[in-house]
Amino acid sequence: MKVCLLILLLPLVLPGQERQKLVFRFDQCALDEENQFVSPLVLASAGLCDCGLESDALRLDQQSVSLSAEVDTTFYGNFSLGFSVLLESGPGTTDLVSKMSFCNADTSMNIVYQSDDSIFVCTFQQGFDKIVQLVGKADVQSCWQQLVIVRSDGKLRLFVNGRLRDERNTSYILRLNNRQPLRFNASPCPSVVRAKGLLDQVFLANYPMNITEVASELILQDQILTPDTLIFLGASVSLRAVSDCATRVQWTPLSYLTSADILQPTATPPSEIQYVLSMQNAFCRATDTVLIRVVDTSQSDCSKLHLPTAFTPNGDEVNDQFFISNNYLVERLHYFDILDRNGGLMVRITDPKAGWDGSLQGTLLNPGSYLYRIAYTCKGRDYKTKGSVFLLR
Numbered sequence: 483m484k485v486c487l488l489i490l491l492l493p494l495v496l497p498g499q500e501r502q503k504l505v506f507r508f509d510q511c512a513l514d515e516e517n518q519f520v521s522p523l524v525l526a527s528a529g530l531c532d533c534g535l536e537s538d539a540l541r542l543d544q545q546s547v548s549l550s551a552e553v554d555t556t557f558y559g560n561f562s563l564g565f566s567v568l569l570e571s572g573p574g575t576t577d578l579v580s581k582m583s584f585c586n587a588d589t590s591m592n593i594v595y596q597s598d599d600s601i602f603v604c605t606f607q608q609g610f611d612k613i614v615q616l617v618g619k620a621d622v623q624s625c626w627q628q629l630v631i632v633r634s635d636g637k638l639r640l641f642v643n644g645r646l647r648d649e650r651n652t653s654y655i656l657r658l659n660n661r662q663p664l665r666f667n668a669s670p671c672p673s674v675v676r677a678k679g680l681l682d683q684v685f686l687a688n689y690p691m692n693i694t695e696v697a698s699e700l701i702l703q704d705q706i707l708t709p710d711t712l713i714f715l716g717a718s719v720s721l722r723a724v725s726d727c728a729t730r731v732q733w734t735p736l737s738y739l740t741s742a743d744i745l746q747p748t749a750t751p752p753s754e755i756q757y758v759l760s761m762q763n764a765f766c767r768a769t770d771t772v773l774i775r776v777v778d779t780s781q782s783d784c785s786k787l788h789l790p791t792a793f794t795p796n797g798d799e800v801n802d803q804f805f806i807s808n809n810y811l812v813e814r815l816h817y818f819d820i821l822d823r824n825g826g827l828m829v830r831i832t833d834p835k836a837g838w839d840g841s842l843q844g845t846l847l848n849p850g851s852y853l854y855r856i857a858y859t860c861k862g863r864d865y866k867t868k869g870s871v872f873l874l875r
Contacts, residue, residue: 503562503687504553509537523684524548526668532680532764533727535566535626535701539682542567546668553686557581557591557658562687564630564699565666570678570765573597577674578629581664585671589660593629594674595620602647604631604640608656616640618647625766626703628683634690644700646693679765704728704761704768712810715778718750721757723770728761751776777810784811784860785867792872795840804871805837806856816857816864825853834858840873849875 505516506523511531513522526546531538540547569576575594582590593604604616620627621643630641636652664686667677683701691699707722723745725731733742738751749757754775761768788807795802804820806812818831820838828842840847855868 501687501689503685504549506549506684507536508534508540508682511538511540520552521550524550524663534680534682535703535726536683539566539568539680542667542677542679542681544676547666547681548668549664549684549686551661551663553664554659554661556686556688557660559655559688560634560690562630562632562689562691562696563664563685564628564696565684566626566628566682566701567595567677568626568680568682568763568766569595571597572675572678574675575673576677577667577669577671578602578677579664579666580669580671581658581660581662582670583660583662585669585673587660589658591658592669592671593631594669595677602627602629602640602642604629606638606656606658608658612652612654612656614638614650614652614656616648616650618642621645623769624704625761625763625768626682628700630691630696630699632690632696641693641696644697704763704770706757706759706770706772708772710773710775712775712777714810715752715776716750718748719774720746720748721772722746723759723761725761725763725768727763728768729764730762732760734758734760749774777808779810782808782811782860784863785865787811787856787858787867789854789869790871792874793840794874795846796875803837803839804854804873806834809834811860812858813861814859816859818856818858819854821853821855823851823853828852846875847873849873 502519504519507516508531511529513525513529515522530541532541533539567578575596578595579593582592588607588609590607593602595602600620600622602618602620606614616638618640624643628643632639636655638650639646640648666681685699702724704725705723707724711719713719725745731743731745733739733747736742738749740748751774756771756773758769758771790801790804793801793804812834815832815834819827820829822828829838831838851870851872853870857864857866
């Protein structure tokens with residue numbers, strides 16, 4: 483990052499000003515910013531690349547990377563900083579990012595990985611009394627770890643692989659513009675060890691990204707793309723996974739698969755089964771799982787719809803909706819109504835695969851008990867059921 487020049491290139495975002503994002507992708511070991519807004523990255527030694535998230539990634543073994551101080555003003559206001567690393571396992575605290583003139587400087591930012599606990603620790607300091615620390619658990623099933631740090635006024639957030647891991651609110655805004663370049667793997671602190679592995683997809687924005695924008699930056703690797711799936715007895719499902727750099731892939735168990743050593747086999751299980759996919763990279767092994775549920779409709783009881791007794795629509799993707807889990811029984815849904823305590827109709831659902839998110843015309847409803855009634859057709863006969871559900875916040 484450069485000093486005076488970037489006051490013109492990447493200033494604070496004020497009303498009416500354009501948002502800008504710097505992106506470094508390392509394709510063919512290139513160090514240029516993709517829009518040439520700022521100078522190329524600076525390496526301590528000749529750059530070496532390996533298989534990365536989309537194309538190439540920069541090897542970090544004994545290598546340091548610097549983004550010139552011309553973008554220093556970005557760290558005066560709101561910003562978003564993101565990068566992806568694939569770390570070779572090792573003991574101790576691994577250096578990732580630093581922005582400081584010397585170890586424990588009174589205005590600084592540093593990010594490390596603590597292998598003993600599999601956590602990332604981000605420390606921000608201005609002066610001797612303004613210190614904020616964010617801690618996020620690594621995605622232990624994945625080789626690649628994408629970190630995104632977002633500052634929005636007095637709020638700091640840490641995302642790991644697209645998931646919010648930590649959040650801190652302060653009554654002040656940390657000013658981290660200390661005229662120091664942002665460095666990868668070059669901390670002045672002797673207590674950290676140099677990272678070994680790969681660095682890819684570095685970006686720096688002069689605005690705070692929201693959760694949707696953060697998720698859009700995530701490039702999937704070493705994962706099963708097929709979600710947990712329900713099939714009918716006798717049917718097949720195509721399993722899809724992505725692992726561009728894996729030297730070996732293996733599905734277990736081997737049962738009912740067309741092949742166990744390819745990324746996209748077809749499965750025809752006769753009963754519920756969970757498949758585990760192991761993907762071996764150069765120095766890392768990633769695993770992922772997918773659950774295949776199998777339904778024999780001839781044995782199903784049409785009179786028993788499965789609905790939760792409570793749900794928590796808080797956006798964590800766990801139990802966020804009230805819905806019919808065995809909706810495969812429903813040949814036709816006549817109505818699925820959500821009622822208030824007095825029996826008044828609030829929401830009508832007409833798709834048996836849809837659910838209720840705990841809102842009314844876009845407004846979040848208060849916690850409490852709500853009523854429901856359902857009428858449907860199963861195997862040519864009409865059924866009705868009703869009950870209550872508790873909404874938790």
